[in-house]
Every structure is written in structure tokens, then in C-alpha cells.
Amino acid sequence: MKKTYLLAPGPTPVPETVNLEMAAPMVHHRTPQFSKIFGEAAEDAKYLFQTKQDVLILASTGTGGMESCITNLFSPGDKVLVVNGGKFGERWGKISESYGLEPIWINVEWGQAVDVNEVKAALDKDKDIRAILVQASETSTAVAHPVEALSKLTRDRDDILLVVDGITGVGVFPLPMDEWGIDAIVTGSQKALELPPGLALVALSEKAWKFADQSKCPHFYFDLKKERKNLGNQTSAYTPAVSLVKGLRAVLKSIKEEGLENVHKRHNRLARATRAAAKALGLKVIAPDSPADSLTGVFVPDGIDGAKIVKSLRDEFGVTLAGGQDQWKGKIIRIAHLGYVDTFDTIVAIAAIEMALKKFGHAVEMGKGVAAAQEILLEAY
Ligand SMILES: Cc1ncc(COP(=O)(O)O)c(C=O)c1O
Structure with missing residues (x-):
């Protein structure tokens, strides 16, 4: 299943x-x-x-x-x-x-x-x-x-x-x-x-x-x-x-x-949590000064093929994220916060990335990204 x-x-x-x-x-x-x-x-x-x-x-x-x-x-x-x-x-x-x-x-x-x-x-x-x-x-x-x-x-x-x-x-x-x-x-x-x-x-x-x-x-x-x-x-x-x-x-x-303001806040919270998770995992976030709250882009660590990670996340873990296009093909992962997405969807995405990185041989302290995100996600409750 x-x-x-x-x-x-x-x-x-x-x-x-x-x-x-x-x-x-x-x-x-x-x-x-x-x-x-x-x-x-x-x-x-x-x-x-x-x-x-x-x-x-x-x-x-x-x-x-x-x-x-x-x-x-x-x-x-x-x-x-x-x-x-x-x-x-x-x-x-x-x-x-x-x-x-x-x-x-x-x-x-x-x-x-x-x-x-x-x-x-x-x-x-x-x-x-x-x-x-x-x-x-x-x-x-x-x-x-x-x-x-x-x-x-x-x-x-x-x-x-x-x-x-x-x-x-x-x-x-x-x-x-x-x-x-x-x-x-x-x-x-x-x-x-x-x-x-x-x-x-x-x-x-x-x-x-x-x-x-x-x-x-x-x-x-x-x-x-x-x-x-x-x-x-x-x-x-x-x-x-x-x-x-x-x-x-x-x-x-x-x-x-x-309320539109709350909808914006929700997207912002999920985005901030994901960015904090990436930082905690040592992943470089794209555009730290002007990130969009619609999605978070992170560079995959050197030596790892981002396209393979995205494929594995989708086909093996069941988690569909997006990879990079054109010049960033294989280099980035994009995690969306758009629409009907909440706290626990975001945790799923981060946990899955941690696991996939480990599977692909990257030294990950599992749970570190999730914990950093949880600190921010808790603001909602
Ligand atoms: C910023 C932006 N503009 C345009 C499009 C194209 O939209 P559609 O594929 O619905 O034609 C997309 C789709 O991802 C988008 O994200």
C-alpha cells in the first residue's frame, strides 16, 4: 500500500x-x-x-x-x-x-x-x-x-x-x-x-x-x-x-x-517553515532575499542528481514535488505550499526529503529539518 x-x-x-x-x-x-x-x-x-x-x-x-x-x-x-x-x-x-x-x-x-x-x-x-x-x-x-x-x-x-x-x-x-x-x-x-x-x-x-x-x-x-x-x-x-x-x-x-489575510499568513508560515528546515539540513535555499511563499526551492547537495531524488520521492515514497527546469534540471527540488496544503503536508514533504537524501548517500541528521519546521508550524496552534 x-x-x-x-x-x-x-x-x-x-x-x-x-x-x-x-x-x-x-x-x-x-x-x-x-x-x-x-x-x-x-x-x-x-x-x-x-x-x-x-x-x-x-x-x-x-x-x-x-x-x-x-x-x-x-x-x-x-x-x-x-x-x-x-x-x-x-x-x-x-x-x-x-x-x-x-x-x-x-x-x-x-x-x-x-x-x-x-x-x-x-x-x-x-x-x-x-x-x-x-x-x-x-x-x-x-x-x-x-x-x-x-x-x-x-x-x-x-x-x-x-x-x-x-x-x-x-x-x-x-x-x-x-x-x-x-x-x-x-x-x-x-x-x-x-x-x-x-x-x-x-x-x-x-x-x-x-x-x-x-x-x-x-x-x-x-x-x-x-x-x-x-x-x-x-x-x-x-x-x-x-x-x-x-x-x-x-x-x-x-x-x-x-479571510484573505489568514490565507496569506498560512502560505507564509508553511514557506518559512520549509526554508528553516532546509537551512537546518544544510541545504541552500534559492533566493533567500526574495523567496516566493508559493513554493520553496532548494539546491540539492553536490554530487546528487536532483532529478533522481524527485523521481524516487514520487515513485517510491509517493510524494510528488517538482524538480528543476532547463539550466536547473537535476539541480533543485521545489516544494509547494500552494492552496490546500497545511502543516502536516509540509512535514511530510520535509521528512520525505530527509529520507530520500539519506537513501541517496547524503549525510543527513534525520528529523533535524522536521524539528526546525515544527517550531514555526506550531505558531498556528
Ligand atoms: C508563474 C506561472 N505562469 C504561468 C504558468 C502557466 O500556466 P498554465 O500551465 O496553467 O498555462 C504557470 C504554471 O505553472 C506558472 O506557475
């Missing part, structure tokens, strides 16, 4: 109650019954995004939400500043190129957060730049970029937008859209929203909606103006992901009940 534990940065575990909600018999989407569900989910999503703006619910993965921002806000030839500090930053640039935009790349060393002064200098040098495209949490490197500081560069100008991929940020740490002046923000269902993959949520500021009026990029399915109009009637332009929307409504209610 082997139990399995899902602690990768998406998809994340889905609570039983939410699974049951989604397993209810299918309903037709153009009905008052479903419109009520859709409307409530969209309304509660405003609480999550900390905005008065509409939050659009798209049947799509997160990348579709990112693409919708590019194609609805900009025009071919527009210059956009891309914060490229990992796989997902790179994705902003690739999507922009696909639609004929001109990305200006700010290449950030993996494991570092972007230097706000560098972004400022780039914007000062070229007043034609129409956007900063950035990740709140760059999942491939476990780094949080300084979104609040970046927002100060754009919020008082009406000719530039701050577009944030909040896919592993929203519902994890504070990203108050209206207060900071974030112009476009995206999340996906399979992260902090505790749902299966298949929904992207997107919100735009007043300024961004003005950009949408000018945009000339081609788009059909992801037509945010059309979606906003339909949302006025508590529906979507095309068939919504009915079951996921039902689940979304349930999760957003539970987030409201817990």
Missing part, C-alpha cells in the same frame, strides 16, 4: 468538499441556476483579487489568461518590457513575439528578483514602452518579483501598464490590485485556487480597459470586452467550464471564510 501526496506547484490538491461540489449532476449553462453560480463566483473573485473591477472567468489554462492580456491590450509593434527571470518570464516574451509586439528583455539571473532600478532605467530611456510584463512569483525559480515597487513606476502614467502573471501569486501573498495599481492580473485554477486545471481568471484596471479600446492584436476566443459584457448578464461568451465554476464558487467562499 502506498499513499500519495501532491506537493508540486500545480496542479495542487483539491479538497474533497470541492470535488463533491464538482461531481454534482451537470446543469445547462444558460439557465438562471447556473448564472447565479457564475455571478457569485465572479463577485467573490473580486475579494480574492482585492479589486472593484470585474474578474473574468475564462475556460483556459493560465497561459491563455496571459495571452488574453497581450492580445487584448496591445498592438503589433508595441514595445513591452519583459522581466525574464525564468521559464514563465520567458513565456511573456514568447507570447508577445507571437503577436508581433517588440519585447525589450530584462534578463534576470535565475534565482534573483528583478532590480527595480534596472526597470526604471529602461523605462526612462524609452518612453515608448507600453507595459511591464512580470511574474508575481516566478514558479520555475521560486522567486517573488517586487510587484509593489514596479507598480510605482507605472501607476501615475497613463501610457504604460503593469501586467502581472499572478498564477502562483494570487491567493498566496498580498497583491492588492486596486491599492497598488496593478493594471492586469491573471491567475489559474490549479494553483492557490485548489481546483483542477482549466480556468484562468483575469482582471483589468480602468487604464487597461482604455488600452483594450485601442488594441489591434488579432483575437477571437479571448475577447475580454465581450467577456465583460457577458459577465454583466452573469454568463460567459462561450460554454463555461461548468463544473470548475461550481468548484470555484465553493473555494472562493472558503477563502472568504478563512
